[in-house]
Amino acid sequence: MAVEPLLATKAQRAFIGTVTIQAIVVLVMVGITFNKVDEHVDLHEGKYTVHVSLVTTWDKNSRFTQTLPCYLALFALAELFELFMAFDALRLRNIIQLIGLLIFHLALVVSAALQVHQTKSALVTLGDDCGSEESFTDCGGSGTLWAKIQPFLIVAPCVIGLSWFLMIFFVRKLYAEFGWAIFHVVGANPKMKTMYQWYQIMICLLKFDFFFFSGVTMQLLIVVLQRNSAEYGVTIAAIPVVLILLILCGLAVQREVKWIMSISLVMMLAASSYLYKLVRFYEPSSQAQYQTTRATLTVFTIVAFILLIGTFAVGLRCFADFDRGLQASKINAVPSRPKLAGEKASSNQAYQSGAPLGPRISIE
Structure with missing residues (x-):
């Protein structure tokens, strides 16, 4: 195929x-x-x-x-x-x-x-x-x-x-x-395939991290926080910081830049402290201001925290795979259909719809 x-x-x-x-x-x-x-x-x-x-x-x-x-x-x-x-x-x-x-x-x-x-x-x-x-x-x-x-x-x-x-x-x-x-x-090497799948999981988690962080931030800014409060300014300032962190983490895991990846992992642990927001959603002194959005905010905050911890764990796994021969596959990760010159290739030149292959290899 x-x-x-x-x-x-x-x-x-x-x-x-x-x-x-x-x-x-x-x-x-x-x-x-x-x-x-x-x-x-x-x-x-x-x-x-x-x-x-x-x-x-x-x-x-x-x-x-x-x-x-x-x-x-x-x-x-x-x-x-x-x-x-x-x-x-x-x-x-x-x-x-x-x-x-x-x-x-x-x-x-x-x-x-x-x-x-x-x-x-x-x-x-x-x-x-x-x-x-x-x-x-x-x-x-x-x-x-x-x-x-x-x-x-x-x-x-x-x-x-x-x-x-x-x-x-x-x-x-x-x-x-x-x-x-x-x-x-990545070819037929099972170890390379496993490492590449962990890399795909990491990149996918980073994208979902951004969405759930954006969702929590949007709800806090629109519904809850007062524009003249210090918390409002801190929340606004956190948006570009988190965006840059996620982008750099993605580049680090793709290009296998160890020092950037190390900083990203440490920042993820620091960001997990954001879970304290759950306490403010339900404590008597502040629960009234979260009344109409408490359910959605709670779900978004918990999911964001779970994703962050999961991203940290998968990041450690990907970090362990650095310098093991996968970098070229990460950079050239988008496969394209090979083009055939001339008329249709014969059966020994193509596999089904025309992608040229070398000797037969068992994918298993």
């Missing part, structure tokens, strides 16, 4: 098509929800544009007006990231990244389901049975704003869940296709 060009096979086109279509549908659902709320709630000033109960405070309004834009921004980031990761995995013929993408997609289902509860928690402040016309925006009964947007919020996890099963089907087909690509890169 030859190494096909990007999107040259039905399985590749079907996989990327599934990811693209579900991303469009989900973003449309979230966009419709945002638009319907924006018709009745001033999302910029934190004040309702319709009559509301006097017991509703400005702080509650403010938390809601920030929660829904954060929900929209978070899902836009997730869907764009998933599209990038899908194209990148197909470009690199990286089955490890495709498996990681399946896990990430399953996490999107959970996140979309959590957002249904969190949006209701932020919007419905007077309960489900109040039902008066004066409480259209902050009641949960029939005929209210919540009743209108709930179906669109429910569609999102359903569509993401359905597309997950389709993606599993296509990944199974891509598994066999990409196995031949790895053979083109």
Whole structure:
């Protein structure tokens, strides 16, 4: 089997098509929800544009007006990231990244389901049975704003869940296709193949580290932190620092630069202290400000911490493989289909679809 060009096979086109279509549908659902709320709630000033109960405070309004834009921004980031990761995995013929993408997609289902509860928690402040016309925006009964947007919020996890099963089907087909690509890169040596797979896992983890760090940071900046606080400035400053750290770590593991890799591993251990944020989400003195985003923030923070520890462990494994002959394969990791000059090659010059081979070698 030859190494096909990007999107040259039905399985590749079907996989990327599934990811693209579900991303469009989900973003449309979230966009419709945002638009319907924006018709009745001033999302910029934190004040309702319709009559509301006097017991509703400005702080509650403010938390809601920030929660829904954060929900929209978070899902836009997730869907764009998933599209990038899908194209990148197909470009690199990286089955490890495709498996990681399946896990990430399953996490999107959970996140979309959590957002249904969190949006209701932020919007419905007077309960489900109040039902008066004066409480259209902050009641949960029939005929209210919540009743209108709930179906669109429910569609999102359903569509993401359905597309997950389709993606599993296509990944199974891509598994066999990409196995031949790895053979083109590292050859038939089992030890080299194992080292290359650990390298692929490391690069994949670095990409997911960036997304989950960005997700936590986005929620803190949009919903929780005050712009005049010191914590807000520290969070802003951490964004380029983490981005540079991840990029340098990726280059270090690819080019096998030991001193940069050592610094990256030490910084990962230092960054794990960020887990202290979980305490602030639930301690009495600060839990109120995290009320409408606590569930999503908790999930993102825990996953980010687990990924960071996993990246550190895999980084140590990759560090141990430095200077063992894999560097050239890492740098030239994108296989391409060899071109044949002239007419069709005979059977002793080509294997199936035209990739020239040397003597027969057993991949096992």
